[in-house]
Amino acid sequence: MHLGTYHSTHGRNHAFKLSHLLLTCAHSMHLGSFPFKMLLLPLCTRPSLRITLSKPSLVTTSIAGIGNNKSSSSSLSFQISRASSISTVSTAKEDAVMAQDGPNNQHPVQVAKHLEKFKTTIFTQMSSLAIQHGAINLGQGFPNFDGPEFVKEAAIQAIKDGKNQYARGYGVPDLNSAVAARFQKDTGLVVDPEKEITVTSGCTEAIAATILGLINPGDEVILFAPFYDSYEATLSMAGAKITCITLRPPDFAVPIDELKSAISKDTRAILMNTPHNPTGKMFTREELNQIASLCIENDVLVFSDEVYDKLTFEMDHISIASLPGMYERTVTLNSLGKTFSLTGWKIGWAIAPPHLIWGVKQAHSYLTFATSTPMQFAAAAALRAPDSYYEELRKDYKAKKDILVEGLKDVGFTVYPSSGTYFVVVDHTRFGLADDISFCEYLIKEVGVVAIPTSVFYLNPNDGKNLVRFTFCKDEETLRSAVGRMKERLKGKLCN
């Protein structure tokens, strides 16, 4: 099991010291004789150390512990990345990289410092394990059914009509207008499609363009954990300082006093997400009002990721931009993928007043410049869907949600309420596995179902160790089979 590669910026001697240090740690923690195989890579030419654990079952908290304890007592700074420390899984791509990165190879993988701690995302890892074990994938949030015919037809038509060259950078006029019209219908806010909207390659690019276009190195940005994984990586690329407020079960309510004390003179923005991945929480009007007051009082911006705004079950979605005094300090982020079951199209957008969209547009110009032209025309057609489309979507998803939630309860999980998104979070601890990673590995290998460990959504992975996330964006038969497997192969493992 490959745990990571350490590059000493202080020269080869530090790498030697580190290898000695880790071996000493391994012995003092009674991990058995030589559980580590350490390879100095390549010893004679580079100050690098590749760390390999030959007993994958000795998963990682102990290893992470070694890193933490001993790095503080040494002048070396050593951290095993979150992703690598929680995984014994590698993708085909990773395997290829690892093969290149072998002891006889002179080319260990390289990555810029601000991305060093991030590895292959857990979604890729779990999806790849699912294939390996023939497991039903209730992990990664992509539907296993197709988007609507009228949208696909619109894309085909746009291609046939020759709409195939670079689009205008901030979006084809038709799409900008459709986004503005949809936003007005949803929030009552009238925005100028030409001056207040930038079309991007999915919401992920909208998030990146917003952060890179409006955040300076050293600015503080507040996140609510658990959070979508691109936030932390993109903030890291921008050199932002992250402050994290943890939302806790059962209701994942916003701890307003904690938020109040987290805001400082350096706080530039709060990056939030409602309906919320992974918990399914929807921010209540009261919470949004409290956040809004704090932002106005302290001159803080809000970046609001609303990609699940149409997947709501118990209450209506509220855009924070629609609260009094908030539009002028909010960037609203959204995309087509979830609402139209077309996650592979990657059409997204940012909506903000002209003084804020300027930065977003500038960053977007140099990230991708423009987004797929024919798909933008099709996206415009999609957004003009009648209300009945959205009602049907909700009804369909509600039926799927009921199958999964009832099934999970029956299997014995503690299921937390999900008011929106296509996710549900459960507490797995009644099944006696050490943490969310061990539980998900067991679930894939022994039960044949994939879930996502939530510790990857936290700055402090321990906060998520009791929780795993399931998705219900699958057809009903798939959901029923997954529930059936869990009833058959997991229920018997209940401890209390």
Ligand SMILES: Cc1ncc(COP(=O)(O)O)c(C=O)c1O
């Ligand atoms: C909260 C959240 N934001 C953004 C995205 C990415 O959206 P897109 O596929 O449009 O880039 C996702 C996808 O899972 C998500 O869950």
